[in-house]
Amino acid sequence: MSTASRPSSKPAPRTEPASQKKIRVLTLKLGLDGHDRGVKVVSRALRDAGVEVIYAGLRQTPEMAVEAAIQEDVDGIGVSILSGAHMTLIPRVLELLKERGAGDIVVFAGGIIPDDEAAELKTLGVAEIFGPGTSLATIVDFVNSRLRK
Amino acid sequence: MSLAASLLQGDVRALAKAISLAEDRDPEATQIVTELQPQTGRAHLVGITGAPGSGKSSLVDLLLQVIRQRGKTVGVVAVDPSSPFTGGAVLGDRIRMQRHTLDKGVFIRSMGARGHLGGLAAATREVIHLLDAYGRDVIIVETVGVGQSELEIGTVCDTTVLVLVPESGDAVQSIKAGIMEIADIFVINKADLGGAEKTRRLIQDAMALGPAPAWAPPILLTAAIKDQGGVELWQAIERHWEYLSQGGGLQDRRLQRLKQEVLALVAEQARDDARQQLEGDTPVARRLRQNPNGTLNPYALAAELMGRAR
Ligand code: B12
Ligand SMILES: Nc1nc2c(ncn2[C@@H]2O[C@H](COP(=O)(O)OP(=O)(O)OP(=O)(O)O)[C@@H](O)[C@H]2O)c(=O)[nH]1
Ligand SMILES: [Mg+2]
Numbered sequence: 001m002s003t004a005s006r007p008s009s010k011p012a013p014r015t016e017p018a019s020q021k022k023i024r025v026l027t028l029k030l031g032l033d034g035h036d037r038g039v040k041v042v043s044r045a046l047r048d049a050g051v052e053v054i055y056a057g058l059r060q061t062p063e064m065a066v067e068a069a070i071q072e073d074v075d076g077i078g079v080s081i082l083s084g085a086h087m088t089l090i091p092r093v094l095e096l097l098k099e100r101g102a103g104d105i106v107v108f109a110g111g112i113i114p115d116d117e118a119a120e121l122k123t124l125g126v127a128e129i130f131g132p133g134t135s136l137a138t139i140v141d142f143v144n145s146r147l148r149k
Numbered sequence: 150m151s152l153a154a155s156l157l158q159g160d161v162r163a164l165a166k167a168i169s170l171a172e173d174r175d176p177e178a179t180q181i182v183t184e185l186q187p188q189t190g191r192a193h194l195v196g197i198t199g200a201p202g203s204g205k206s207s208l209v210d211l212l213l214q215v216i217r218q219r220g221k222t223v224g225v226v227a228v229d230p231s232s233p234f235t236g237g238a239v240l241g242d243r244i245r246m247q248r249h250t251l252d253k254g255v256f257i258r259s260m261g262a263r264g265h266l267g268g269l270a271a272a273t274r275e276v277i278h279l280l281d282a283y284g285r286d287v288i289i290v291e292t293v294g295v296g297q298s299e300l301e302i303g304t305v306c307d308t309t310v311l312v313l314v315p316e317s318g319d320a321v322q323s324i325k326a327g328i329m330e331i332a333d334i335f336v337i338n339k340a341d342l343g344g345a346e347k348t349r350r351l352i353q354d355a356m357a358l359g360p361a362p363a364w365a366p367p368i369l370l371t372a373a374i375k376d377q378g379g380v381e382l383w384q385a386i387e388r389h390w391e392y393l394s395q396g397g398g399l400q401d402r403r404l405q406r407l408k409q410e411v412l413a414l415v416a417e418q419a420r421d422d423a424r425q426q427l428e429g430d431t432p433v434a435r436r437l438r439q440n441p442n443g444t445l446n447p448y449a450l451a452a453e454l455m456g457r458a459r
Contacts, residue, residue, distance in 0.1 A: 020263065021173045022236070047237035052261045057244040064250045068243065071256055073165035102162065 023147045024074040028056040028065055030090070033083035038110060038132075042078065045136040046143060062092035069097070069105055075147040076106040076127075086113050086121065094125045106147055110134065152177075153184040156283055161256065164283050168258055171275035182275050185282035190403075192224075192281040192288045193390050196302040198268060198328070199312030201294025204338035206245035207373035208312060208382070209289055213249045215383045216287055222254040224280035227291040228270050231261035238262075242291055256280065268292035268299030271417060274410050277305070295328065303331030304409040307402060308389045310334045310382070313352070315344035329355065332366050333389050336382060340370040364392055423454045 027043045029036055036058060043053045054072050056065070069077050079090060090109060097103050109121070110130040118129040128142055152170075155163035171178040195212075197205045209225055216223050227242035240259035249255040258276065265271040269292060280288050292302050303309050311332035335352055337345045349368050356366070367385050371378030393399040426433055433453055436445065 020236075022261070022263070024169075043239050047232065047239045048235050050235045050237040052231070052238050052240060054240045054243055054259050057247070064247070067250050068257075070162055071165055072243075072259060073162075073169045100162070 022050070022052050023076075023143060024052045024054065024072060025076045025078055025143060025147065026054045026056060026065070026069045026072055026074045027078040027080065028060040028068075029058045029080050030060055030062065030065065030093070031081065031083055031085045032059060033081060033085070034058065035082035035111070036080070038082070039078070039080035042080070042110060042136065042139055045140055046078075049140040049144065051143060062089055062096055065093055066096040066100060066102070070100060070102055074105060076108060076143065079107065079109040080111050081109065081113065082111040084112070086111070087117055090121055090126060091124050108142065108146075110139070151184075153181045153282075156181075156185070156279065157188065159284070164256065164279060165258070167279050168272075168276050171272040171279065172260060172263070172270065174271065178272075178275055182278050185278065188282040188284075189278050190281065192277075192285055193308070193386075194277060194288050194290065194306040195386055196290045196292065196306035196309040197312060198292040198295050198299070198302045198309065198331075199336075199338075200296070200314070203294070203312045203314050204371075204373045205291050205294075205312050206242040208310075208336065208338060208371060208379075209242075209291055210246045210248070211371070211373045211376060211379035212289065212383055212386075213246060213255055214376070215379045217249070217252060217254055219383075221286035222284065223256070224283065224285035224288045225255070225257040225291070226260060226273060226276050226280070226288070227257065228260045228262055228268070228273065228293050230293045231263050233264065236261075236263065256283070256285065262293055266299070267301030268295045269301050269305065271413075274305060274413070297328055300328060300331050304406060307393060307399065308333050308386050310336055310386070312336045312338050313348060314339045315342055315348050333364065334382070334385050335366055335368040336371055336378075337368065338371045338373055340378070341372040341375055345370045364389065364397060419455070423451075426454055 025046060027039050029039060043055050046053050054068070054074065056068055065077060077093065079093065081089065086109065093107060097105055106127045107125065108128045109126055113129055113131065121129060127146060130139055152163050152167050156167055167178065167181050170181065197209055199205050206227065213223055225246065229238055229240045229242055231238040238261035240261060243257055243259050246257055249257070260270040260272065260276070262270050273290060277288055277290065290302065290306060292299065309331050311328060313335065315337060337348050349370065352368050369378060369382055369385060371382060393402065427437065428434060433450055
């Protein structure tokens with residue numbers, strides 16, 4: 001369950017045990033940013049690692065992200081930003097989560113975020129930031145280790 | 150405060166957490182649902198089913214618009230398939246209902262089927278009870294994209310809407326024995342693409358073959374992405390609800406539903422017990438391991454397991 005890619009010869013479908021905890025992650029694009037290739041690739045990789053991904057798509061506001069995360073009771077929010085608006089939008093997500101008593105939801109991000117700003121976001125509470133070229137295995141490992149209940 | 154008590158006070162996080170417990174098949178969910186049961190039974194349960202991509206989520210979005218204009222609150226349960234290989238899923242129904250995200254009168258929950266067959270998730274019934282106790286007037290359940298045999302929705306909801314698309318003419322002919330029969334309302338969505346009238350006639354012809362039923366399922370045309378047909382669809386759903394409530398068998402439907410729910414619980418428990426025995430350190434499991442070529446008699450094994458499972 002912890003590998004990112006599917007084995008080349010398909011295994012027989014598993015019979016799921018009845019009692020099962022699953023990691024749930026909300027992925028989305030914040031703000032006016034049409035670069036959705038990265039977030040789709042990541043969503044797909046997480047699915048293949050056994051995660052339930054709720055993909056909320058483009059043009060999400062911090063308010064929408066937090067409301068959806070609460071309704072879906074996700075363990076983490078994966079934000080994708082390649083537009084440059086990360087320093088205003090991501091801190092707002094953290095703020096709203098705290099306001100709603102949902103500060104335990106892990107926020108992580110990917111996209112074009114310069115190192116110094118990434119460091120600043122991390123001091124504000126973003127768990128991890130993944131830039132271009134990050135291997136999907138790295139992201140899957142992060143989700144498996146940080147978000148498992 | 151207990152999760153159940155918080156939920157009753159309208160705490161959305163408590164509701165969401167309780168749903169997760171049900172999804173994870175946590176025994177605590179059983180307790181919560183039991184505690185809340187006196188508060189349930191008020192909501193109108195509407196099922197939306199149909200082939201993959203027929204526009205179910207888009208129609209839910211359209212219905213939300215209409216229902217909210219009438220001041221009723223709504224809970225949506227949207228089920229998507231889980232991968233049978235990894236158990237993972239990308240749940241994509243919510244993306245079609247974006248415009249209602251910030252409306253406090255709308256609660257949307259995406260669920261992975263998690264290996265459950267029948268078009269729903271194993272926890273769907275529990276989630277409906279939770280939304281009902283939470284006080285939602287209308288609960289809409291969207292199934293996974295179905296073929297011909299995923300009919301469970303018909304045993305879960307008061308009103309079942311079957312979504313078809315134009316040109317599914319051949320499909321209409323071949324599936325009338327199964328899924329057509331659970332429809333209380335037919336919708337031909339994507340009517341903007343043309344051919345919807347022809348499809349309507351095909352459905353009408355198929356229905357005319359049988360005896361006239363007490364409730365003749367209406368056939369409606371919609372174009373969800375153009376915001377067309379939503380009001381008419383909601384009116385039809387409300388008419389069906391009135392029909393059911395006024396001597397049309399609402400009690401009977403709910404009694405059948407209770408029976409189905411009990412059956413499902415028994416089946417789940419039995420399967421769980423059996424699986425544990427098959428995989429645990431039991432006589433049956435040991436004999437299976439000693440006969441790895443699969444030549445043992447399945448009936449004998451099943452009988453043995455069921456005897457022990459009691
Ligand atoms: C492809 C591309 C486009 C495509 C987008 C297609 C699409 N549907 O995605 C098109 C042509 C439409 C486009 C348009 C524009 N683009 Co462009 N685009 C790119 C380009 C070349 C590659 C992006 C990409 O898809 N990479 C492949 C994916 C797989 O990588 P990725 O997104 O980085 O994702 C990885 C990580 O970042 C991370 N990740 C990403 N998201 C997430 C989410 C989570 C949850 C996690 C865990 C990880 C994660 O994991 C992924 C795997 O490693 C980049 C340059 C670059 N090399 O990055 C510019 C780039 C992003 N674009 C840029 C610009 C300016 C634009 C435009 C404004 C150009 C214009 N003037 O019109 C428009 C804006 C469009 C819009 N509406 O937003 C700039 C952004 C500058 C900035 N932020 O300061 C870049 C950086 C180019 C540059 N050097 O100037 N673009
Ligand atoms: N032309 C047209 N396209 C529509 C209409 N309604 C939905 N669609 C499109 O059909 C596609 C599927 O729509 P969904 O609402 O996601 O369908 P669905 O039945 O929920 O799909 P699954 O949940 O994946 O089975 C999308 O691209 C919609 O934009 C319509 O009335 N007309
Ligand atoms: Mg859908």
